[in-house]
Amino acid sequence: MKYGIVVFPSKTLQDLANSYRKRYDPHYxxxxxxxxxxxxxxxxxDADKLxxxxxxxxxxxxxxxxxxxxxxxxxxxxxxxxxxxxxxxVLQNLHEDFQQQLPCEESKHPFVPHVTIAQKLSNDExxxxxxxxxxxxxxxxxxxxxxxxxxxxxxxxxxxxxxxxLGKD
Amino acid sequence: MKYGIVVFPSKTLQDLANSYRKRYDPHYxxxxxxxxxxxxxxxxxDADKLxxxxxxxxxxxxxxxxxxxxxxxxxxxxxxxxxxxxxxxVLQNLHEDFQQQLPCEESKHPFVPHVTIAQKLSNDExxxxxxxxxxxxxxxxxxxxxxxxxxxxxxxxxxxxxxxxLGKD
Numbered sequence: 001m002k003y004g005i006v007v008f009p010s011k012t013l014q015d016l017a018n019s020y021r022k023r024y025d026p027h028y029x030x031x032x033x034x035x036x037x038x039x040x041x042x043x044x045x046d047a048d049k050l051x052x053x054x055x056x057x058x059x060x061x062x063x064x065x066x067x068x069x070x071x072x073x074x075x076x077x078x079x080x081x082x083x084x085x086x087x088x089x090v091l092q093n094l095h096e097d098f099q100q101q102l103p104c105e106e107s108k109h110p111f112v113p114h115v116t117i118a119q120k121l122s123n124d125e126x127x128x129x130x131x132x133x134x135x136x137x138x139x140x141x142x143x144x145x146x147x148x149x150x151x152x153x154x155x156x157x158x159x160x161x162x163x164x165x166l167g168k169d
Numbered sequence: 170m171k172y173g174i175v176v177f178p179s180k181t182l183q184d185l186a187n188s189y190r191k192r193y194d195p196h197y198x199x200x201x202x203x204x205x206x207x208x209x210x211x212x213x214x215d216a217d218k219l220x221x222x223x224x225x226x227x228x229x230x231x232x233x234x235x236x237x238x239x240x241x242x243x244x245x246x247x248x249x250x251x252x253x254x255x256x257x258x259v260l261q262n263l264h265e266d267f268q269q270q271l272p273c274e275e276s277k278h279p280f281v282p283h284v285t286i287a288q289k290l291s292n293d294e295x296x297x298x299x300x301x302x303x304x305x306x307x308x309x310x311x312x313x314x315x316x317x318x319x320x321x322x323x324x325x326x327x328x329x330x331x332x333x334x335l336g337k338d
Contacts, residue, residue, distance in 0.1 A: 011320065
């Protein structure tokens with residue numbers, strides 16, 4: 001199965017992200033707005049074993065402040081536009097622990113925490129949309145105390161398997 | 170916020186349900202295939218308080234066998250076609266506990282556990298689709314050991330807030 005690990009932020013931030021995703025993100029219907037902690041990885045190891053590994057990791061860290069201060073873009077790597085999430089120790093350490101302890105490939109790119117609001121745009125669309133969203137800006141802060149192990153269905157959509165609470169035994 | 174409580178069955182059953190939902194269920198993109206344990210309810214009580222109530226309920230029951238032996242329809246009440254899930258004590262008791270202990274309205278209909286595969290069909294469509302799906306049939310059995318508290322976003326889609334394990338402290 002193909003798994004991933006994500007944070008679903010508050011309804012407020014998800015609704016804001018969806019107001020853009022609806023028009024600009026072809027993955028709009030596949031998963032709610034999210035911050036990816038561990039990119040999709042394929043493994044035969046069953047979900048319960050993954051859950052055990054991830055639970056031990058989740059216990060080590062406390063809830064953290066998720067802060068969004070700007071709209072950014074991955075261009076020229078790709079045309080994804082996103083809410084840039086300020087890096088912090090919990091995000092960095094969670095990502096590193098997953099990379100070391102899960103049966104996943106090494107990330108090709110440095111970890112840039114973000115919530116995608118537009119992707120798969122043409123270059124012209126990207127420049128229009130990024131121009132206006134960057135001007136609009138975003139200012140948001142909230143506490144994140146949980147994240148989820150998700151798996152992908154055949155149609156490309158994602159289902160939650162388990163929820164992990166930060167700092168809980 | 171508007172909340173609901175659902176079981177997401179195995180990937181196998183979800184993929185099968187989606188093969189029909191894709192064509193016949195306008196809610197296809199809003200939530201993965203699921204068995205509703207508690208219909209949507211609106212409350213100002215926060216998600217963490219609901220989580221506490223639901224955790225206490227989840228502890229009381231053990232994982233159960235989810236059995237699907239036929240395709241059925243709610244006609245003449247509505248044109249929803251579904252995988253009929255065999256009733257059992259855990260399903261019945263969970264539903265009753267939620268009805269009694271959560272700030273939700275009393276159900277208008279008796280609780281019929283099911284996984285929807287088609288809805289909002291015209292009468293003609295219903296009779297065509299139901300005719301062929303009923304002939305096709307379904308036979309499936311699996312263990313369910315978890316369920317989820319979900320909440321609805323402004324676009325009508327659902328996000329998982331918490332996962333509850335049956336029979337765990």
